[in-house]
Amino acid sequence: MVKGTHNAVEDERNKDILISINGELFPRQDAKISVFDSGYLVGDGVWEAFRYHQGKMVFLDKHLDRLWQSAKVVGMHLPFSREELQSAIQRTLDANQMRDHVHVRVMVTRGIKKTPSQDPRFTISGPNVVIVAEHKQASLENKSRGITLWTSTIRRGSPDYLDPRLNCHSKLHEVQALIQALEAGADEALMLDVNGFVSTCNSTNFFMVKGKEVWTSTGQYCMNGITRGHVIELCERHGLVCREKDFSLFDLYGADEAFVTGTFGGLTPVNAIDGKPIGKGGFGSVTKQLSDWYDQLIEEEIKRQL
Known part of the structure; x- marks a missing residue:
């Protein structure tokens, strides 16, 4: 059994969660990103993770500050506002009927490449945004x-x-x-x-x-x-x-x-x-x-x- 800091209490509900990919919700087993995605090819992406307790996103502003700062540092333009991203997160939480002891991870990659390459000029799409919300309570x-x-x-x-x-x-x-x-x-x-x-x-x-x-x-x-x-x-x-x-x-x-x-x-x-x-x-x-x-x-x- 994993004994590290990310050891969580097993929750059967996670088998049936819906995952948001660019605003569209997919069952867990159908949630997929292209092999030409920048994150998969060269690790070109930024992310944040935060907690959702009692129907509230905990310390979200600080996490979004860091996400926007990270995107700026790597030269990635985010074509959406903080409010739009927060709304997308909330839609994902609501679709999964989540309210407490939830861990949310938001991943943003530079987008799809037309060919495997480090060069960002080969990117042919906007950023890919994936939101994974899971029922996760730390093991006491x-x-x-x-x-x-x-x-x-x-x-x-x-x-x-x-x-x-x-x-x-x-x-x-x-x-x-x-x-x-x-x-x-x-x-x-x-x-x-x-x-x-x-x-x-x-x-x-x-x-x-x-x-x-x-x-x-x-x-x-x-x-x-x-x-x-x-x-x-x-x-x-x-x-x-x-x-x-x-x-x-x-x-x-x-x-x-x-x-x-x-x-x-x-x-x-x-x-x-x-x-x-x-x-x-x-x-x-x-x-x-x-x-x-x-x-x-x-x-x-x-x-x-x-």
Whole structure:
């Protein structure tokens, strides 16, 4: 069984979901994209994922800000407005009769190519937009147990060739890092930056706790996750010191607690890194407090939309 941060409670309803492709809804087994799609050919696309709770899209504005920024960075014109995309997402949710504990992924590729090529001038269609909404609730057993990490030899890249803050379809280096961790018997991968400092994980952001301080990376070599940002804001709101700084494995192995953050799993504790135990297993006191504050923040966001 998968023990990583994306482990979800099995839900039979997902077998019959409808998936939106360029505004048209298809049953799961019939949802297909051309082999000439830019995303399939060369990983040329951007995406976002967010939660849908109690009939409300949680922190959607921040996710759309990042989607439009990513599209601008890669030179992809989005021929629709934020409002139009939100309406398409809502139609997909309504068609699936979804209301709570839903995970939505929006993928936008540059479009269909007339021939396999990296060159964007061979694109013969507008962007392809796929919306996948699934009934997905994070496994509470997985969260309470915590996960293990293994430090990969695959580094997070430098901003001058593929900025790690870009949420694009090109994720092969992160897949390679995860494979190394799995082969080492861990659940997910920890990744260092080009200078050897702790950066992030293969699909989540990383934090450690030392004394009463929370440490995370500078943010220059990792995806600037929405949940990561909220944890930093929550520390400031509640008077908990949070330092965005360079730190090494030497510092990390002496941590009192560690946890990872992501849109799907929220905060998940880390039990061991490279075979070295961190804390007593499961939620430490600081991690648990931050997790509770984050759950409260989601409730605030839902109430704000009422």
